[in-house]
Amino acid sequence: MWMGIFMALMLCLATAVSYAEISKLYPGTGSSYYYAEQALLSKDKAFKYARIAKFVVGWGSHLYYWVYPGVMVGVTGIFVGYVVGFLYPNFMSGSHPGPVFMALVAIVFSFAVAWIAQKGANASTAVNLAINVVQISALVLFSILALGYRVNHPSGTAALQYDSTTLATYSYEFATQPDGTILRDANNIPKPQIDAAGKPVPFHVHYPEMDPTGKLFLTHPNARSVVSVHNFNWMMIQATVAILILVGFESVTSLGSEARNAKRDIPIAVIASLLIQGLVCYLIEYFAANYFLNSGYTMQSAVGSAAPIGDMMIIVGDALLGQGRGKYFMLAEAVTVFLALIGTTLACMNTGARVTYAMGRDEEAPEHFGMLHARNLTPHRAVWTLATITAAIGVLAIVLCFGDAAAPTDATVQALPHGIFSSVGYLSHAQMAALPNSLLMATLTSNFGTFILYALSCLLCIVAFYRRPDFNVVKHLLIPLFGLVANLGCMAFYLIGPAMGYGTSKEPLGALLIAVVWGLYGAFYFWRSSKAKGKSMLVTSKMKA
Template sequence: MADLVKDTGTEGEQLKKTIGPVALTALGVGAIIGTGIFVVIGQGAGLAGPGVVLAFVLAGVTCAFSALSYAELAAVVPVSGSAYTFSYATLGELIAFIIGWDLILEYGVSVAAVAVGWGGNINEFLKSAFDFALPDAISKSPSDGGVFNIPAVVVVLGITALLTIGTRESARVNAVMVGVKIVILLFFIAVAFTAFNGSHFEPFAPKGFPGIAAAASTIFFAYIGFDAVTTASEEVKRPARDLPIAIIASLLISTLLYVLVSFTAVGIASTKSLSGSDAPLSTALREGAGIPWAGAVLSLGALIAITSVVLVIMYGQTRIFFAMCRDGLLPRRLATVSPRFGTPAKITVGFGILIAILAALVPLNVIVELTNIGTLFAFVLVNIGVIVLRRTRPDLERPFRVPLVPVVPIIGILLCGYLIFTLPNETKLRFVVWLVVGLIIYFTYSRRHSRLRTGEKAAVPPIEGA
């Protein structure tokens, strides 16, 4: 592996190794379990009926194919940057820039969307617990009837400050939030079993398998946070061992919780009531189990869950941008690590301000549409990277190996390609426009300033023969 990752930057451009396997797994669970189980379950129930339980299983299996490829490349290329880094090592600088540029957009938009959702959930909690709500003027965007979404700004700037202070501190806070939201979900499961009604599962699949598949394509996006684990590669104490463990463990834990929660939710409430609610789990407890106070508990759990997602996804975005700057593909002067905190403070604060503005002024339905296609595109490239690397560098030490290559990565590529095909044309068009802008930047700036072009070794040089 020494010939693959030769240099991770000069002094002042190197991140501290502070994260262990438990915190890393919590990072993955923190990114995965969030708005998905608290909101998307309702959409899935509307598409699949009680078959939404199988839709969660199908979505988890679909995601697992790409997770295996991420695990292999993360162990072989343990450098900050996730899919950007893997593409750089296996497919070359241009492809790496394209996917890095894409992920910058997707992660940033995702954080803004989740922050807006956090602002909506704070009002749900206040209504349930105190019969009080913030005025629309300070809790919604202008196009939604408000002026400035202050709650969304508060959560983004608070997470920005935490990420600036330090990775270890952020990981500890995230681990606590992950623990709390898992307890809240287990609370939901336990309470739901006390009022379980098996008749709600009839008919199980009113729209047949097409309905289950349609729900799975929606629910799939509740799982994609696991790739944020790989953005921490460079800050992991023992990456070759811990990264595959964290990727697979976080996906398994989240899938198990999703299936149990969806099963018990259907058991206490009709899929019609679930699909018609903005807070389906709270609705299930209030209308199905007849426990109104539990709605406040679930609203609090949603707030904690969404906060941890903001933390992990924003962390991932800053590390991808950091890696691209350090390689010279974006301004190198930004790739400096704070001597006091050991974090890329300039990048973190800069993105925090930009995302806070986006979250404050743009409505959720506009920014959420751009969160999907880039992640699926990244999954495709990571699967391709595994196939390429197996053929060009069969001699590399692989602490974790994807079974049945190239069959498993090809299945991952086909599944992701199918989901990309089903996305709205408007989303595809916006994606293409963003990539065109990125290509203009690459050919006018990045090629001339790249560490490879200037004769300096890149943090992750392309592998000979790849």
């Protein structure tokens, strides 16, 4: 997973350089949508395609900007469900929160973030600044503790074993049935293995790479394993998912018209935000989390959890503060995670609303999207429309978030607390396993839109600087060309991965189908709108697209 994130970071860095360079030429509202128009209008022969280019970029970017916030509010619903289940296990399961409860959280969260967004750039900047300081500090702290846990617990030493049912750690080996099912007492607490002296067998940690069958990955035996490429195809598939945690650096370009010194500040902000977010935070944090994996909490434990990082926080907290106290550390870190979700959703919602506003202002989308709030000067109609779409996508992402490979067993479903907020929405294991994972499909749909937008942005950088006196072969050709090829390569793996039997097929092919339908509808909308308004699809003058 670490190399997948590294690959995604390199892709994003090439894209960020493209954004930074092109923003120096065309500071203004609309991000890549605006850049597409200006880049084509600057050319003597290609200017006539400026309207088509900006519509393709704008329409394609909505697959990212309209779906990504929905994914984030869906994740927020799952996260809040995990925390509530941890605090009130008799009301809800933390490992499998209730779909109805998560959906309600997603709806409320969507409109709450939209309220901040419609307040304007100053409010959004203040909120994001405070959030980023807290978030980065929390990630660094967790990384240090996770690394410390691994270093201080060599193979064969006494350690803690995590139980996903009680969301707690235990210092003894669990007693199990022949099929591996953990034996539990009346309070659902795992029973210990008993030695010849009648005492619990202490748990000793180990770092096996694979399970006894040799099919399932469990832990990394050493640090080198974490950063190694174990399989190139898996790395590419991981990159198509990992891009989700790195996007957002380009959002600042949509605020070009609201910045005091856009030509100076926007390029710096684009590069700095990605480096801080990707290099300082996620590469370090994901290395620590992967290196932490052990026989007491394996990769398979993480796969079956609604919040694996939360589980790890409980373990390291118990090791540091004493058993039973790790939950306080997890809850403190949970606050920072919630703040991070606000900041991420807010950044994308701000950008998406402004791209929609720019298209509405140019009459490439319904004209009411091109209106600004009289006092806040924000595209309030685009913001509230996006909030509604975000809430709907968030609910759809949650409905089957435990579908496909994440389907819980029938015994797990039966053990859930019964109630409309805790168990309604869960089907049988066979039914859920046969259905696609809705959260993964929404994520891959958003990511496909991201790859489209980033690939086009890299291409626009090459076009914009072509034959200009300030053209630089590294910054304006080689780096954008790498970004273009890398983005197209990740898009190709939506077909290559399933065709070669890597990972699941329902979600990437479903996401690809959604993207195709969105593109076809966009082409139809562009043709119909042009015909209704009597506008030529090709530009006849370099003055305006």
